[in-house]
Amino acid sequence: MNLFSIEFGLCFFIFWPIYYFLNTRPHLQKAVLLAFSYLFLASFGLKFLIINFIFSTAIFLFARAAQSKDSAIPFAAGVIFVLCALAFFKYGDYFAIKFTRLHLENIALPLGISFYSFMSILLLKAVRDGEIEAPDYLDTLIFLSFFAAIISGPILRPKPFFEALNSPKVFRASPVIFALLCSALFKKLIVANHLFEIVNPVFAAPTLPASQLLGALFGYSVLLYADFSGYVDFVTALGLMCGFVLPQNFNRPFTARNLKIFWQNWHISLMNFFKECVYFPLGGSHGTAVQTQLNVMLVFAISGVWHGAGLSFLLWGLIHGLGVVFLNLTDERKWL
Incomplete structure (x- = not known):
């Protein structure tokens, strides 16, 4: 259903x-x-x-x-x-x-x-x-x-x-709920569905020019965001209608100026889990510089395999981890 x-x-x-x-x-x-x-x-x-x-x-x-x-x-x-x-x-x-x-x-x-x-x-x-x-x-x-x-x-x-x-539920008609529902329908049914019709034929024909493949890759990223964040907007509205405030999961990730900030604003509840249950127990940023960056790499490796089985998911996580490590080493503000 x-x-x-x-x-x-x-x-x-x-x-x-x-x-x-x-x-x-x-x-x-x-x-x-x-x-x-x-x-x-x-x-x-x-x-x-x-x-x-x-x-x-x-x-x-x-x-x-x-x-x-x-x-x-x-x-x-x-x-x-x-x-x-x-x-x-x-x-x-x-x-x-x-x-x-x-x-x-x-x-x-x-x-x-x-x-x-x-x-x-x-x-x-x-x-x-x-x-x-x-x-x-x-x-x-x-x-x-x-x-x-x-x-x-x-x-x-x-x-x-x-x-x-365990608190009494009081429903109040809220413009926030209406806005979330409209946002969800727009992202899921208009943006994501239309981008799928554009992107899918390109991926089905990998012999097309590189410019089209790169355009399709970018389009797929937007499709993924529209589909996932649209879903989150929808369930957030349903949660509010039932008296629950769900955690924020996206905060305009594509406006991030670098990969570190992107991962602070994409799938926020997942990254918060990894920080709390993996990164901090390993010592976070309180160890040596090498230990800190190894902790970052481990978190992104786990994130990769969490998304799916196979070497490709692990490599995906490691590539993003390397990107964050590089930014950590060139920036005094260390972050996972």
């Missing part, structure tokens, strides 16, 4: 008044939100719902254990579980073909696992650090299946999400 489909629109406008009607009965309101999120997830395949449910149940148990005084072991076990599950579903088929010549056709990449895996790590970390108490079972299930973020993010932060989830 595509977010931009008529079917989703009809389902949402059936769910939405019921959701607000139950504002005085918060537990039932949460149950309706979970049911709608699960219905949306199941529309892509029942197996995706089952995997998400089992995964979320495991995270709930790890979070409860991580709230104890000896939180290091359950936290580490939870993170290992998340990373193993993500690696198996996302890269199992690739490595099976690469090294054993087996094709694990029955491994289906669960919808949204790349995002709710990282949200799970943030949840476990927040509980371990005492930022939040371990959420109850229903809240955990909602957090890791929230319909507005399950497909392509943004990566939700546990504390603001649970604060909003």
